[in-house]
Amino acid sequence: MMHGLIVLPLAILVSAIVIRAMIALAPRAGLIDHPGEHKQHEHVTPFIGGFGIMAALLLAVVMLISLYPARNTAWISLLICGGTMFLVGLVDDRWKLGFRIRLVVQAVLALLMVYGGGILLTGLGNVVFTGDIALGLLAVPFTVFATIGGINALNMVDGIDGLVGTIAGITLLLIALMTGFGGDGPMHLLSMALLGGVGGFLWFNMRHGRQHRARTFMGDNGSMTLGLLIVWLLIGLTQGEGALISPVAALWLFAIPLIDTLSVMVRRVLMGQSPFTPDRHHLHHLLQRAGFRVEDVVTSIGLLHLVLGGAGVTGLLWGVPESVMFMAFLCLFAAYVMVTARPWRFVPALRGIHRYLHLTPAANCGVFFGNCALERVEQINELVAPQLRDNTAFRTRLYQRMEADGSPGMRYAVVEIMLDDETAPLTHQIEYLRLIRKALHPYNGVYIRSYVHRDPFNDRRINPDEPAVEMRVRNRRQRKRELLEESFTYVDHGRILDQDVKHTNTEGEEAVGAPDTLIAKH
Known part of the structure; x- marks a missing residue:
């Protein structure tokens, strides 16, 4: 844990310095997000959050190579995967890549994660009361599928100031606590470094004090990179003889992005649309329509994500059977789909909650x-x-x-x-x-x-x-x-x-x- 306590403040500082420098350079490099299309912001804002994440990742890899040289191939693969995902996201932010190109790149990086980093989803645990499910020949394609899903799930919840950073930060915090107390030094160091990178970014992205709007956005370069790295951590912690957590516990640690994204994609398919068509039916959009301000939306979703992640950790510590935790997760997902399938019913209920809490209404x-x-x-x-x-x-x-x-x-x-x-x-x-x-x-x-x-x-x-x-x-x-x-x-x-x-x-x-x-x- 000592190395993690050292890398956390360093990562925060490095991330903040890099992002501050890029805020000044972004207009000249064309790395700015303009209002329009499905975007609701009214100001030109740089999308350079990924630079802070990459700075934290580079710091982590340098320390990992120094402290755990026996796994240098994995650390180099980690840096290549993160750096490539960052560059692809940056190109997508700047010139708009098609979703097929993004999916192909993500699949290739997932394969590099498997064969270079040794991160492979070999089993799902006992999720249906029949004993541990081994994937066998399906391990590699299932790992690719899970990686692509995790990357895009986090990317799709990046809709308002501070939200994706808060969700990612909570997941990384829970991972850091478990790896710290569980004695997994490399994963603890990596999670703490990434947590610091997110912290440095949130200082410029969240609304606080006199900062009434985001000074920078995460962008696809940041959200997709974070998604890939979180998937790396979660799969790495759930597999092998010394697995620290169960695969189903990983679902709870990443609950909000998974549940929200899957439900929105199901709704799009049922309406005859592409599952990748942008719309405004995510949970944060529904909360905004109910009158919640951005700060209240981030706080509400962040607390919900923390509660769900905490439920996964608690179930793990209490020895709740994996199958029970998995069925509970499926019930949670089904309830969420049923409630949000009719937003014209759900939004008035949220307005009632908003009035009950006496929150300041949005415009x-x-x-x-x-x-x-x-x-x-x-x-x-x-x-x-x-x-x-x-x-x-x-x-x-x-x-x-x-x-x-x-x-x-x-x-x-x-x-x-x-x-x-x-x-x-x-x-x-x-x-x-x-x-x-x-x-x-x-x-x-x-x-x-x-x-x-x-x-x-x-x-x-x-x-x-x-x-x-x-x-x-x-x-x-x-x-x-x-x-x-x-x-x-x-x-x-x-x-x-x-x-x-x-x-x-x-x-x-x-x-x-x-x-x-x-x-x-x-």
Whole structure:
């Protein structure tokens, strides 16, 4: 463990220095990620996270060669595999390789891992109550398949600031703890070095303090390299007479990337699409649509990944049969597929969790419908949905103003369109207002305007200590309101997939308080 404790801070420092230098050099080298296509960020950002990972790997290989020279062939193979995967990922980031080319390269590197590094998946353990399953002649192709799957699973969850680094870091931390206490010096040193490389990267990738957005992205050069190296570690620890962990425990250590990626690919195939078609149905996308900010998404998924990885380690330490752990993993996967197969049902449930936890919501695009002649929220939804691009969700609430004498007054509606945390709310606000206003042209008398989030430092309705509040309250019309209908609608490229409509006649708060956390912008 001593060598691991030494290499960890060194790897953090080396990774941070290399990434900081590459941030300055990236624009000149063309290593920058532009917004567009399925990418939601609004800023030009360098994708040079792999440089920090490679710096940490090089440090690890130098120490491994010095401390364990008997396995130099394996360490050189490790460096070649990692370096080649990094270069291919960098080329893919820069010039966009086809997925077939990536798969061929990954398969070749998996073969080098087998024949050069001695990393071979020879058995699956006792996963179906029939005893240990030996792969025999299938060992090499199964290793290639598992390697390709692991590389792409980690790559596919790289969607928001800090997520892939957090997931990889948690997996490496658990591996480092097990190898440290288990006495596997080489694997412990390698896992600690890679953990340091991820730590140096996360300093520039996560949001913290005054850093409100990522200064660099991981890129395919980093995520695919990390995926390959984590697969190397997991297979190496699960095989042979001195295997430190069981193969099924490795599944739990890598649970979130595997479960999320497989479920998304199954959904794409069932919809008649290529399993490699980019979309926005990963878990982090669903959490964002439910109003979670990027920081909360990373924290939530990171904690879930830690819990699942911890469950795998606990099962291993407690001697839970491998078959039981494997069946539990399959049940977890099946439950995840069933829940996320209908995101228009899952997202409202996540919104409920978000409200229960009192988390700060991500940006919404608020649209106010005044003098609303439309009598049902479904009518409003049919007008709004075709104007929205990509995959999103929105909530519609239809209110009735009540006059002082108790008679019903004008109706109004509020539509809150969920935006990804990386998008520019004002840009979408202007665009959506223009499109919705055009769609409302046949409905005479209905007008719309935008809503913005209340600022607790400037909005006197939230800050009651302002001296003018008392006068404002006296002069304000004290009308009541009733919430007539509420709906949550899930939209895919302007087409309503499903909507959940609730009818109510519950009397609400004073009209000045509606909608929640929003105020009119005249």
